[in-house]
Amino acid sequence: MKKHYGIKLASLTLILSLSVSLAACGNNNSNNNGNTGSTNGGSTNNGNETTDVSKLLDANAEPAKDPFGKFSPAIEVTTVHTDNGVAKNAPDGSTIEKNVYTQTWEDKLGIKLKYNWSAPNSQAEEKMNLMIASGDLPDFFYVSPSQFEKLVSTGQLEDMTEEVQDYATKYMKKYLTGDYQGLLEGVTRNGKIYGIPNGMTYHDQGNMLWIREDDLQKAGLSAPKSVADLDKILEAFKNNDYDKTGKVMYPIPLADANLNSTNWGIGSAFFNMFHSYPDIWIKNSKGELENGMFGEESRENTRKALLKLQEYYKKGYIHPDFATLDDTKYNEQVVNSQSTVVFGGMWDSWWPLNQILDQKPDAKWEPVAIPSADDQPGKSSVTATMLLGVNVAKKGVKNPEALVKMENLFHDLNNNPETMQFGKYNTDPKSGFGWFQLYPMHVYNPSFNYEGFQQVQQALTDGQGDKLPEAYKTFYDQAKAYQDKNDKNGFPPYLTYTSKGSEGVVDQYIKEKRFEMNEYTDMPTQNMLDNAPIVKKAWDVMFLNVVKGGDISGYDDFLAQYDSLYGSVVNPEVNDWFKAKNSESVQTWFEEKK
Missing domain, CATH: 3.40.190.10 (Periplasmic binding protein-like II)
Structure with missing residues (x-):
């Protein structure tokens, strides 16, 4: 069944x-x-x-x-x-x-x-x-x-x-x-x-890296398969001002002045490289569910991620004042070519990566699947x-x-x-205005973009773009204009709906079974609601301190607080729920799905 x-x-x-x-x-x-x-x-x-x-x-x-x-x-x-x-x-x-x-x-x-x-x-x-x-x-x-x-x-x-x-x-x-x-x-x-x-x-989700492809070529390097590969890229990007900006290079953009409830300090793609999975529950080797960042078998992976980020900070890959920078400053680092390795997701090509084209129209970005810190495949955390x-x-x-x-x-x-009738009711092909915004009760095909990727990429391969549905024909025309003429308006569609785009990375995750699925599929318990804000605040303080060079023992202190306030009360609730559901695994379902 x-x-x-x-x-x-x-x-x-x-x-x-x-x-x-x-x-x-x-x-x-x-x-x-x-x-x-x-x-x-x-x-x-x-x-x-x-x-x-x-x-x-x-x-x-x-x-x-x-x-x-x-x-x-x-x-x-x-x-x-x-x-x-x-x-x-x-x-x-x-x-x-x-x-x-x-x-x-x-x-x-x-x-x-x-x-x-x-x-x-x-x-x-x-x-x-x-x-x-x-x-x-x-x-x-x-x-x-x-x-x-x-x-x-x-x-x-x-x-x-x-x-x-x-x-x-x-x-x-x-x-x-x-x-x-x-x-x-x-x-x-x-x-x-x-x-x-x-x-x-x-199908329409996924964490990934975004890297300046043109800078990779200038450095004589390829997209990273491992964290060791990424280390070489960051070192090259730190020491070379490829766009001749005259500025100090900080390859990783980071701006943590506003560490709100949905911001772990850096994109989840970074933690995913170390098999740490923010925001989800995973099944461990005991057949139990645990928090993807702080569970018994996950917490050391998170420690490795923190230590690597601390190393990157010490090497100057991150702006020294990142803890006081806001979102505007984050975007500035990207647009002015100081930062060229982004830990992002599906939609970075739509904002802010596209903003660089006004200053440097020949800038080329490339989405990259999660590299791995070891010999296990890098996976993106996701919800089914x-x-x-x-x-x-x-x-x-x-x-x-x-x-x-x-x-x-x-x-x-x-x-x-x-x-x-996409141009009339969704997005105007000339002005880009979203007509759909005028209507307040939206309902969408939940795999709209992945299906679009499949059709657009096939049309680019066989030259049958005229047979596409209106929406996908629009994306196809825009992507092809970018591919053939470097039309900046086609930059986001090209880097979403083609094999060179973010949905191409998602397609790779699906085919290679490189999604780590959230196993907990119920509403939050009262203990989750009561204790999560305290845990997140403790994380924020510890994260900023450790990344800027503080002793990693601060992470151990955080874990003790997590275990006392959250893990000790929430883990039993989650696993009782899991047992009541016959311990059926979402990850197993995904991996066995053809």
Whole structure:
């Protein structure tokens, strides 16, 4: 039987973000992008009775009712918008209240959107939390996973089971079943569906290094396979100002003035080189789950990472004032060519790496799979299925099927290769404006970018770009313009959707089984919530001190605090949960998956 796995706000950093919201709002609300997913054998518990969600939807069945049936007379539905500042950049004068979506929804579906309120993104979390606490909810709206938990546990959401079963298109159901079933499980309680999930899978995630390829060539070196290789690269980059900037070179950009709850001091890719895995739980040699950074078998790997970073600092590979530098200074180090080895992820080519092209249009960046500190393959830590948010309906709403129809149409216009009108409804091909930002209830193909990579790379190989769906044709044209003409607008797509890009690295991870999967797929326990902030603060103090040359015994002191406050109480909870799930391993599922 196939297993379908995901994760629910299980990482320490995500727990920290959630706990900050709890302290501020006094409830379980947060706009942090939490996670969700499946549990045992395609079933979900979530504190309720176990349900086999695989029986809820038939992916191959046509919808029983018209998935785009137009309401006549038209109906008015209320919602909210949490980023009204996006409209100021609309090239045609569109507003939140009047745009291509509001017009299409009325023309095609007979649905008039009315906003109870809209807010700047900076104020949205507070406004949303106050709205939820008051119970004064709109008809339909988009919430974070933690907000969803609060709403569903207090009975404020409409049961959408019948509406999803009757109205969801085959395209929508494709990404709620099979390998994507974890998303459906995240919104199912006691066999009832309480929303339409928006999420992603491991296909669209991954940690990696980004290195200036042109500088590698000048140094006569190749992309690193090992940390020893990386050492040689950093030494060369430190001692050579290849772009003739006249500045001191600090090959690794680091800016830790703002060590927030989701920042371990340097990108997870760095720790991954030493088989240390931030934000996830892994299965150890005893068959038990442990924290991927600080567990019994992981903590020495983290120690090695800290000592290596300390070595890099002493050698001048890191700016001496990194502890006081902010994100702006981080970007400056990259843009002015002082820093040319980035420990990043999927999207660095979109920002900030692309910013260097204004000053140096011939700069070439290359994403590189995780090198290894030993003879074992370097792996990227990742989550199998991540829930980013949920589109929900308030309890007792009239015409709940309207939500399913709107999301069906959003899928068709943005995601479905056979029907998409990407330039009109998602991203303007000339201005680059994201039309989708004007609509507040997104739902995407959770493997959209990986599927795009597969199609774009094939088209580059066989020259059949004209046969691509609109979105992927746009990426193809942009990537090819960069490849052939060095058009800077094609830099991000080329370094995402081709074999030379980040999805090419992800494809390598998938084929070579070089993902380290998160094994814990449940919501955080109260002990996690209570103790995570203290642990993270202790880490921050220790990290800065050790990297700048402090004695590594500070790490031992941190571990003692971790064991006392966190490990001793959380490890038993996690492993009791794991045993109750028959100790079924996500990593084993991934490695055995063909």
